[in-house]
Amino acid sequence: MTDAQKFGHSTARRSVLPLTKEDITEGIGLVDQDDNISMDNSIQSTSLTSYAARQHRKSKSRRIHENFNSKFRIPRYFKRLFNIKSLDFETSVWDMINLILRPKQVYRSLYYQKETRNKWSRDDPSFVILLCGLLSVSAVGWSLVYARSFGKCIRLIFHMVVVDFLLAGFIIATFGWIISSKLLLDKNIKDGSSFSTDGFLRRIVPFNSPVEWAYCFDVHCNAYLLIWVLLYLIELVLLPVLRLHNYIATLLGNTLYFIALAYYFIISFYGYNTLPFLHKTEYILLFIPVLAFIWLILSLSNINLAAYMLKYYFS
Numbered sequence: 001m002t003d004a005q006k007f008g009h010s011t012a013r014r015s016v017l018p019l020t021k022e023d024i025t026e027g028i029g030l031v032d033q034d035d036n037i038s039m040d041n042s043i044q045s046t047s048l049t050s051y052a053a054r055q056h057r058k059s060k061s062r063r064i065h066e067n068f069n070s071k072f073r074i075p076r077y078f079k080r081l082f083n084i085k086s087l088d089f090e091t092s093v094w095d096m097i098n099l100i101l102r103p104k105q106v107y108r109s110l111y112y113q114k115e116t117r118n119k120w121s122r123d124d125p126s127f128v129i130l131l132c133g134l135l136s137v138s139a140v141g142w143s144l145v146y147a148r149s150f151g152k153c154i155r156l157i158f159h160m161v162v163v164d165f166l167l168a169g170f171i172i173a174t175f176g177w178i179i180s181s182k183l184l185l186d187k188n189i190k191d192g193s194s195f196s197t198d199g200f201l202r203r204i205v206p207f208n209s210p211v212e213w214a215y216c217f218d219v220h221c222n223a224y225l226l227i228w229v230l231l232y233l234i235e236l237v238l239l240p241v242l243r244l245h246n247y248i249a250t251l252l253g254n255t256l257y258f259i260a261l262a263y264y265f266i267i268s269f270y271g272y273n274t275l276p277f278l279h280k281t282e283y284i285l286l287f288i289p290v291l292a293f294i295w296l297i298l299s300l301s302n303i304n305l306a307a308y309m310l311k312y313y314f315s
Contacts, residue, residue: 092127099225103267106222107274120275121214128221131228135161138232145239146314156313160232165224173217176272180216181209184278210277219271223264230260235306242306251299253306258295262288 098105114120139160143153235242235256242253265287273281298305 223267226263250304
């Protein structure tokens with residue numbers, strides 16, 4: 001008998017022999033080892049599932065927190081209202097001087113601001129604060145001539161600052177923002193921006209437009225400075241002439257209003273024309289011929305617009 005046959009024969013005999021204590025212990029050890037491995041895998045899988053769930057909850061809460069902050073966070077513009085040291089009145093004064101003498105120079109500096117701050121609009125409310133102060137001073141001057149009472153003076157300040165400047169500016173800036181985003185925006189930029197069509201409001205308001213609403217309000221503020229110079233300051237100085245009941249007073253008053261409103265649209269044109277992604281901004285200047293036509297009709301009809309506005313404010 002060969003060695004291989006002897007080995008096979010001994011193996012067969014061992015397979016039919018009763019199990020020994022060592023065989024049972026070895027089998028139990030193998031079962032326990034398999035159970036431990038499966039238990040470890042189960043614990044590890046449960047731990048990974050719990051960790052993934054915790055990370056998902058943390059990520060969800062973080063997204064909610066960031067979304068809440070992005071929507072309800074107080075912008076830096078309003079924060080600086082309560083921090084006088086952060087206001088740059090010197091730059092705002094120079095902007096006012098340049099807007100009167102060299103308005104294009106103010107808008108050329110916006111390219112540097114865009115490169116450094118990545119935004120076109122101001123983040124400093126000092127210009128608005130100064131202009132509100134100038135309007136308040138002129139309102140006091142007008143009230144000394146016409147109102148002559150403290151209560152009427154306060155109402156006049158409120159009307160000139162809040163209604164004529166801020167509220168009208170909010171409406172004009174909103175219209176300018178929507179119209180420039182819908183009609184004046186370059187087609188390539190417009191195709192690249194995702195205008196949402198969900199809901200009536202989202203179809204009208206260009207939430208994803210590169211045109212900033214705050215910049216449109218800045219354009220209004222810049223243009224309103226010339227209105228303050230001509231209609232709040234120079235008109236007050238020329239008041240003795242404008243109150244005369246003759247054709248010269250009518251022609252002078254209507255011309256003053258025509259120049260002020262024409263400058264408003266010219267400065268607005270400079271502002272929107274500065275944005276490189278807008279085109280056909282020269283359409284803004286089409287309001288000037290309309291104003292010229294109205295000026296001609298009023299002057300030929302001997303209707304003094306300045307006298308009418310005085311009655312509106314002080315009647």
